[in-house]
Structures are given as structure tokens and as C-alpha cells.
Amino acid sequence: MTAALHAEWTKLRTVAGPLWLLLGAIAATVALSAATASVVTCGSAGCGGDTARLSLIGVQLGQAPVAVLAVLVIGGEYGTGMIRTTLTATPRRVTALTAKAVTLTGVVVAAGTVAVLGSLLAGRLILPARGFTDAHGHPALSLADGPTLRAAAGSILYLALIALLSLGVATILRDSATGIGVVLGLLYLFPVLAQVIGDPHWQRLVQRAGPGAGLAVQATTGVRGLPIGPWAGLGVTAGWAAAALVAAALFLHNRDA
Amino acid sequence: MSAAGIVVAGLRKRYGAVLALDGMSFSVRPGVVTGFVGPNGAGKSTTMRVILGLDAVDEGTALINGKPYRGLRRPLNHVGSLLDAAALHPGRTGRAHLLWLARSQGLAARRVDHVIELVGLASVARRRAGGYSLGMRQRLGIAAALLGDPSVVMLDEPFNGMDPDGIVWMRGFLRSLAAQGRAVLVSSHLMSEMQDTAGHLVVAGRGRAIADAAVADLIAAASGDRVAVRTPAVPHARSVLTYAGATVASTRENDGITVSGLPADRIVTLLGRSGVPFSEVSAHRATLEDAYLELTREAVEFRAVTPTEVSR
CATH class of the missing domain: 3.40.50.300 (P-loop containing nucleotide triphosphate hydrolases)
Structure with a gap:
């Protein structure tokens, strides 16, 4: 296992793509968060709103490059045929997949931490100027605040789970383009679907069931009114990731390479 | 083993x-x-x-x-x-x-x-x-x-x-x-x-x-006991060697024949005794390609198809 991990890490660091995608994920996350914080306003009468969630909104964009990276980690090998070399070097296929999953989780958690902290910092710097001040009931964002810490740590975990879901989907489909299409579809179509559904019961169900439900972990206020609770939402995303990985392991183990 | x-x-x-x-x-x-x-x-x-x-x-x-x-x-x-x-x-x-x-x-x-x-x-x-x-x-x-x-x-x-x-x-x-x-x-x-x-x-x-099998054995098997003979008098040589019990086949060149059933030295003696001129008598040596083609003739999966097969 150590050797397989070492091999996967060497693969990741010896091509330019993964680094650029991780930097892209950080840039996209922080940029969207900062831009959103710059356009909201809180009048003198005070305002509602969830400043932590607002500051972390960029995760919704940053998850796309993370998903692409995760799909390419194995989809790229299916594209060139290098997967056969990988499985010749590591014939225990579940070990090979696990090594990919662990390495991927490591780099996504590292990049996700930078992205999340950058977003919170941007929010902390920009929001007071937009009227989100202590006087209006919005103390400066701080990780010392329990719900904010949950939102931050949860967002990092969410990105890691999206990466694992994408790795699983790409392993099942054995193709990068299809894999990216399916994963982005799952991430962005569920919210759209929820919007167009008229029936409130079904709407809530769709909001709870999609892999993006984990973004509920970013909520720090009004948690009771959400379609799904913070940890429960992250649990749904974890369920998607686990299902995809288990199916991927079964397919990988039983199919001809 | x-x-x-x-x-x-x-x-x-x-x-x-x-x-x-x-x-x-x-x-x-x-x-x-x-x-x-x-x-x-x-x-x-x-x-x-x-x-x-x-x-x-x-x-x-x-x-x-x-x-x-x-x-x-x-x-x-x-x-x-x-x-x-x-x-x-x-x-x-x-x-x-x-x-x-x-x-x-x-x-x-x-x-x-x-x-x-x-x-x-x-x-x-x-x-x-x-x-x-x-x-x-x-x-x-x-x-x-x-x-x-x-x-x-x-x-x-x-x-x-x-x-x-x-x-x-x-x-x-x-x-x-x-x-x-x-x-x-x-x-x-x-x-x-x-x-x-x-x-x-x-x-x-x-x-x-x-x-x-060993490559040498495959080549020997494909070569058989055939002897290549080059002569300007093909019909004469053919009748002399056939009479002596050999099987004679024509080759692509019109001054050559391939003889099986007789060793090379015996062919030289027979032709010399009958006054048939010849410029070469040599053991025919198959290439690996020959051996391979002979072995796989039966097994080739993708032969050219005839038009009737295509239109079917």
C-alpha cells in the first residue's frame, strides 16, 4: 500500500494538470466568495443572512475543478491505456484504487483548506464595509465561533467527498469526458431540478437527495429552516461518494482491464 | 516440469x-x-x-x-x-x-x-x-x-x-x-x-x-527434403528425374524445378549420366515465413471475403 501511495503521489506531481486544477479550484472559490461579498449590502436597519455561508459560496464553483481533477486521475489513464500499466504494477486493484483515493483526498484537503480560509478571510475583510457589522448583528467571521468552524471544516470535507464521488464515477465509466459530464450534471442539475419542481414535497426531497446536499454544512444560522441539517447534508454527500467508490471497486475488481 | x-x-x-x-x-x-x-x-x-x-x-x-x-x-x-x-x-x-x-x-x-x-x-x-x-x-x-x-x-x-x-x-x-x-x-x-x-x-x-517448437525444427519441417535444380533443359531433366522416382514441380522461374524424393547428390549423378546440363542443384531451405504461412493457412481468421459473402 505504501508503495502504491508513493507511486500515485509521484504521478500527481510529475504532470502539470493537477497543480493547475488545484490552483484553479482555490482561485475560483476565493474569487466567487469575494465577489459575492462585495455586492451584498446590509442597511442601517440591520439584515438577516448567513455571513459564513455567504463567504463560502465560492465552494459551489471551486468544486468543478476538483471534480475534473478527480475524474482525470483515473479517466486519463483509461484514455491512454496507462491503467493497464498501473494494474500490472499493482495487481491488487482495490489497493490501486485506494491509493488513488487517498492521494486525491490529501491534495484536495490541502487545496480546500487554502480555498476555504481564503474565502473566510475575504469575507472578514469585505463584509464589514458592506454593512455587516457587529452593530447590525453580524460579528466578524471567526473560526473560534462554533458554527463558522463547522461551516469551514465541513466545506473542506465536502470538497474531498466530491473528489471521491468523481473518482468513483470515472472508474465506473472509464472515460474522462463522460465522467466529467455525469459528475457536473449531478452537482449542478439537482439544484436546477429542485427549482423547477412545483410540488414542495418533491422539491425538498430533491434538495435533500442530491450530492450537493452537503453544502448545507455551510449554514450557521436558521439551520432549522433548511431542507436538511448541516451534518445530515454532508452525510448525504458522503453516501454518494461511498456508493460510487464501492461500485467502482466492484467494477474494477471484476472487469477485464 | x-x-x-x-x-x-x-x-x-x-x-x-x-x-x-x-x-x-x-x-x-x-x-x-x-x-x-x-x-x-x-x-x-x-x-x-x-x-x-x-x-x-x-x-x-x-x-x-x-x-x-x-x-x-x-x-x-x-x-x-x-x-x-x-x-x-x-x-x-x-x-x-x-x-x-x-x-x-x-x-x-x-x-x-x-x-x-x-x-x-x-x-x-x-x-x-x-x-x-x-x-x-x-x-x-x-x-x-x-x-x-x-x-x-x-x-x-x-x-x-x-x-x-x-x-x-x-x-x-x-x-x-x-x-x-x-x-x-x-x-x-x-x-x-x-x-x-x-x-x-x-x-x-x-x-x-x-x-x-524450436525455430530450427520448424524450418527443417517446412523445408522437407526438397532440392532446387536450375537447368536450361527443363523437360529433359523432368523426365529423367521422374523416371528415377522423384516428384518434380515447376517453379516460378522457367529454368528451375523443385525435386522431392531424391537426395541432391543422387540428382547430380542422374543428370550428369543422362547429359542434362544444369547450373545449380541445392537443398531447398524454407524461410520461417514459409513455415509460418504453411502452419497458419488453416487458422487465418480474417481472409478476404468474396463479393457474394459481402452482399449476403
Whole structure:
């Protein structure tokens, strides 16, 4: 296992793509968060709103490059045929997949931490100027605040789970383009679907069931009114990731390479 | 039976309606280059993938040094293989490609530089593999196969895309690997390469081994006891030799015949005694290509189809 991990890490660091995608994920996350914080306003009468969630909104964009990276980690090998070399070097296929999953989780958690902290910092710097001040009931964002810490740590975990879901989907489909299409579809179509559904019961169900439900972990206020609770939402995303990985392991183990 | 090398026994595999392997059996012994030849669809690549544990079979076993591939710990230290030289990330350097493979087996980076030297890629090792010619990729693939200093080496079509210099190098290299006591299995459709390189030949056809013999024996069998005779008096020679009990066949040249059933010295005596002029009497020696074509004539899967078959 150590050797397989070492091999996967060497693969990741010896091509330019993964680094650029991780930097892209950080840039996209922080940029969207900062831009959103710059356009909201809180009048003198005070305002509602969830400043932590607002500051972390960029995760919704940053998850796309993370998903692409995760799909390419194995989809790229299916594209060139290098997967056969990988499985010749590591014939225990579940070990090979696990090594990919662990390495991927490591780099996504590292990049996700930078992205999340950058977003919170941007929010902390920009929001007071937009009227989100202590006087209006919005103390400066701080990780010392329990719900904010949950939102931050949860967002990092969410990105890691999206990466694992994408790795699983790409392993099942054995193709990068299809894999990216399916994963982005799952991430962005569920919210759209929820919007167009008229029936409130079904709407809530769709909001709870999609892999993006984990973004509920970013909520720090009004948690009771959400379609799904913070940890429960992250649990749904974890369920998607686990299902995809288990199916991927079964397919990988039983199919001809 | 020695367990060293590769032993393939009774492999059977069906892909839907196609029977890809139908009782494929042969062994690859240490110290000799074994050529693995056969027409397209004969099952060569499938067999190699099965040996490497990439494809599962419905029946049969493939063992390397007595063990199934998936049971080998750090397998590249036992078997080095090259299936597809193009299976590389184009953005990774040749050296980095070998480095991740070395890491996967717990091997030091020192081995990487050693095999790079061995295959003559030192000058381009730090360039992206996407810019390599097919010949350079083949060399990189050979380097990868030798990373773990394995006792068994298996290469699928390593001559593909090589320039003449590369082909000469590859022949010598394969022979030297065998001379070091390794078991070497090389698939190729270039019979002439096998004649100069392989000591043993496995001919595949329709999913099984239709011949498994030393190259010298195969050539001797295909040569038969035929003698080529060159003479300006073909009809006269024909009647003299037929009278003596030989079977005479014409050749493409109109001053040549092929004689079977009589040894060359007897033919010389008979022709001389009868006053038939001749310029050459020589034992007919088949090429490996002849032997191969004779063996696979029955087994060729993709023959040209007739128009009626197409329109059906």
C-alpha cells in the first residue's frame, strides 16, 4: 500500500494538470466568495443572512475543478491505456484504487483548506464595509465561533467527498469526458431540478437527495429552516461518494482491464 | 516440469459470441527468446493480458515462476512487460514515468537511471514522452519492463515503429536478455525478425497454439527434403528425374524445378549420366515465413471475403 501511495503521489506531481486544477479550484472559490461579498449590502436597519455561508459560496464553483481533477486521475489513464500499466504494477486493484483515493483526498484537503480560509478571510475583510457589522448583528467571521468552524471544516470535507464521488464515477465509466459530464450534471442539475419542481414535497426531497446536499454544512444560522441539517447534508454527500467508490471497486475488481 | 518462466495451460475465454482463447497452452523457458506469432485475432494479445492478470479466463491457468500474476508481491521484480508503448501520459517525462513505476515497487530512483542508460534514452529522459517517436516509446517501454531486473520478460510487438538501427539493437538486446538466463516472450508479426532473434516459436491460431517448437525444427519441417535444380533443359531433366522416382514441380522461374524424393547428390549423378546440363542443384531451405504461412493457412481468421459473402 505504501508503495502504491508513493507511486500515485509521484504521478500527481510529475504532470502539470493537477497543480493547475488545484490552483484553479482555490482561485475560483476565493474569487466567487469575494465577489459575492462585495455586492451584498446590509442597511442601517440591520439584515438577516448567513455571513459564513455567504463567504463560502465560492465552494459551489471551486468544486468543478476538483471534480475534473478527480475524474482525470483515473479517466486519463483509461484514455491512454496507462491503467493497464498501473494494474500490472499493482495487481491488487482495490489497493490501486485506494491509493488513488487517498492521494486525491490529501491534495484536495490541502487545496480546500487554502480555498476555504481564503474565502473566510475575504469575507472578514469585505463584509464589514458592506454593512455587516457587529452593530447590525453580524460579528466578524471567526473560526473560534462554533458554527463558522463547522461551516469551514465541513466545506473542506465536502470538497474531498466530491473528489471521491468523481473518482468513483470515472472508474465506473472509464472515460474522462463522460465522467466529467455525469459528475457536473449531478452537482449542478439537482439544484436546477429542485427549482423547477412545483410540488414542495418533491422539491425538498430533491434538495435533500442530491450530492450537493452537503453544502448545507455551510449554514450557521436558521439551520432549522433548511431542507436538511448541516451534518445530515454532508452525510448525504458522503453516501454518494461511498456508493460510487464501492461500485467502482466492484467494477474494477471484476472487469477485464 | 520446471516452474521457471511462463506456463500457460488450457486457457479458454469467450467474449460474447467470439471464442478468443480455445485451449491456449505453451511454456516459455529461461535462457531462450520465445517468439509468439500468429495472424490477427489468433489470441496473442489476449493471452498476454491473461498472463499479466489483466483479463480473466473462463478456464485454464497462467503461471509465472509457478505463481499466478495476481499472487506476485511487487510483480515487476518478477515479470517485466510491455503491452502498448503508447500507453503513457504525454505530459510526463520519460524519467518521471519510470519513476512512478519504480516507486510502485519500492525501487530506488537509481534503478530508473540505470535502465534509461541501458536502452539508450539518457539524452531525452527529461523530455515529455508526448514528443517521443514510437521507437523511443518502445525503448521507454523496454526500460520499464527491466526496472525490477525480472527473470521473465514479455513484450508485445516491440519492433513496431522502430527504425532499422533500432531493430538491429532490439534483436541483439533480446538475445542478450535470454543469454542472461531470462525467459523472454516476444510477440511479432515480422517473421524475419523472429528468425534472427527467437530460438523457440509458439504459433497461435484461432485461440490456441498450433505449433510450439524450436525455430530450427520448424524450418527443417517446412523445408522437407526438397532440392532446387536450375537447368536450361527443363523437360529433359523432368523426365529423367521422374523416371528415377522423384516428384518434380515447376517453379516460378522457367529454368528451375523443385525435386522431392531424391537426395541432391543422387540428382547430380542422374543428370550428369543422362547429359542434362544444369547450373545449380541445392537443398531447398524454407524461410520461417514459409513455415509460418504453411502452419497458419488453416487458422487465418480474417481472409478476404468474396463479393457474394459481402452482399449476403
